[in-house]
Amino acid sequence: MKIQYFPDTDTLHIELAPAEIHETRDLDEDTLLDLDADGRLCAITIEHASDRTAIPDFSYEEITAAAAKSL
Numbered sequence: 001m002k003i004q005y006f007p008d009t010d011t012l013h014i015e016l017a018p019a020e021i022h023e024t025r026d027l028d029e030d031t032l033l034d035l036d037a038d039g040r041l042c043a044i045t046i047e048h049a050s051d052r053t054a055i056p057d058f059s060y061e062e063i064t065a066a067a068a069k070s071l
Contacts, residue, residue, distance in 0.1 A: 012049035
């Protein structure tokens with residue numbers, strides 16, 4: 001997974017899996033979903049990201065399989 005924020009355009013791009021993009025769908029006016037040829041979600045692009053997300057509060061936590069079972 002790769003997350004990029006572009007402050008000059010206030011765009012957040014989240015790549016879930018590297019793949020050739022076959023189709024881009026509009027989720028709403030400021031959110032794009034990129035799909036591969038099999039229809040799997042590959043990436044999400046969010047425009048006006050600073051108004052729509054908590055970019056400064058971003059954190060990452062990997063949950064192990066054992067921990068996930070206890071949730």
